[in-house]
Amino acid sequence: MIRLEKRPQPSRAWSLATPLVAVLATMLFGGVLFAVLGKDPVEAIRTIFWEPLFGEFSFYYRPQLLIKGAPLVLIAIGLSLGFKAGIWNIGAEGQYIMGAIVGAAVGLAFYPYEAWYIFPLMVIGGALGGWAWAMIPAVLKVRFGTNEILVSLMLVYVAEQLLASASLRFLKNPEGFGFPGSRNLQSYESAFNADLIEGSGMHWGVVAALIAVIFAYILLNRHMLGFHIRLTGEAPRAARFAGVNPSRLILLCLGMSGALAGLAGLFEVSGPAGQISIDFNVGYGFTAIIVAFLGRLHPVGILLAGGLMALTYIGGDIAQSNLGLPSAAIQVFQGMLLFFLLALDLLTNYRVTLRTSEVA
């Protein structure tokens, strides 16, 4: 009989191994799925994981991995701080949108004036926009004890309405023939978040994501605040005895994750996307939740997980085009990844034992 036995301590070995096992299981079951769809499974898996990194056109896809992965990592790092402390910000998508709107608005307010300080001001605007949007669930939670999961999630839909309004009204391109969408910031030099080395994909958002990883690592391992965050998540009662102020922690964690999501939005709108449009947000804020857990809420893990997610997106699009795989199959494949990760998580805290049933 198979039994699950709780481990006295979570297994460190399994904690490190499960992401790898989950990826392998996803490849295996994904391969079966692709085979059922009548595609060569080995070729499909190779296209998704190998082609973007080492294929014929990898010189183009590698920079794209940075562009796709940077916002995911930046947002996920912020979310992981809160998640570690048991503070659940599910509305990063909304904070991402607000960062983009405020940042772009700051830039467009200066149009067509060129100056070096415009971009830094936009960066501050983006961070503030995301921060302010996250402060709504934070203050409501601290003041009235509302549930931050619901409030932050609902605010995503409010932000989407504001985004539509910005595209149609106050940020609409006056030279856009009545079509929705702002001016393209790519053609406004002072506001353009260009590649630092052309063609490298290395824009300021990528730099910010790397800084965020290092910052989060130091915070969690070397700083009192990081200790409080971990303590609150692992032993809330002990944290209170240790003098952790829960309200302060809620404001800080939601604020930081909001500001980072806002920054991600600003770097995206001023760089790769170029303009505010009704469909500007493509779900980075939600995918980042997956990235945060895939990376075990650890800064380095998140960096790797963001790269992996970006890889499946880019490889998935290549597989669609080259092998005729439907996009739904790619989405199922990505879903499997999270499913296996969460399922295998069990092994970190429980041990599977085989033994004959005992007589009571």
Place this chain on the structure above:
Amino acid sequence: MKLTTLLTSAAMALGLATAAVAADKTKVGFVYVGPVGDGGWTYEHDQGRKAVVAEFGDAVETVYVENVAEGPDAERVMTQMALEGADLIFTTSFGYMDPTINVAKKFPNVKFEHATGYKRADNVSTYSARFYEGRAVQGTIAGNMTESNIVGYIGSYPIPEVIRGINSAYIHAKKVNPDVQFKIVWAFTWFDPAKEADAAKVLIEQGADVILQHTDSTAPQAAAQAAGNVITFGQASDMSEYGPSPRVSSIIDNWAPYYVARTQAVMDGTWASTDTWDGIGAGMVGIGEISDAVPADVKEAALALKASLADGSYHAFTGPLNKQDGSVWLADGETSDDGTLAGMNFFVEGIEGDIPQ
């Protein structure tokens, strides 16, 4: 080396390679904003792709990527297709405009076709359909059929395309029924069955017994069916599963002839950058079968209007027409120029309510 030169040289090397290996196989790429099974906009573009395959068989290879978000993802997918040797790429959403132009700059030898946009280049054409001609036919049927004299209209976004449709439908409904009133709800989505159903229900509660939609799902049809005594029209696709009532007719996007012709032009080496805006006459806009729920005389009037739009003897925007504020837009017998239509941002006289600005 700069990326552009890198890409261009890669594309050229590849172009030489493919020219040597498969000189006669033309590769055509399609970038879709929704899933091919959406039953509306993307579905009809994919029907066009299938028509290209049926027409040329082994002489073409088509590839497509669905659910491509507008923005950097679209740019990457287009670049990917160009790198993989596509000769012609159709980008089928308005939001792909700037990405298409960006990628086209890097691949001067690849031809691009962007749907519904206004930016062109030497290797970028634009194409769209005169859906407002179909709206004129709808308006005629709607004006005749309504008993409450209230026609409900589900708008998607207040962009020229949608405003043109509202104006055209209103003008022609008013012609056959001077008492007709339009009630407009903006859904701010192209495809969201729940929102569309809500919009339809609100309009029906306000007394509308005809629902026109500029959104792509069949949810308004279902809402009308549930309410009873309300008629609707299929949008983008025929939606004939809701016929003969509530769905009494439809506007069908038919991209197949255009896609076949443009592929042929690339094969013949005669492709040139153009701006195509075709209507009922060229077959780009189809009117779905008018069902028996519509009286014979109304059907006849609608078909006569369709015929006159098709042969060009009548323009859907013919004066005398005033703008909503009462100022003169078109004098008696004058027809609108395409420039005004392309950027239309005003309602005609008689429509109540404001365009969200």
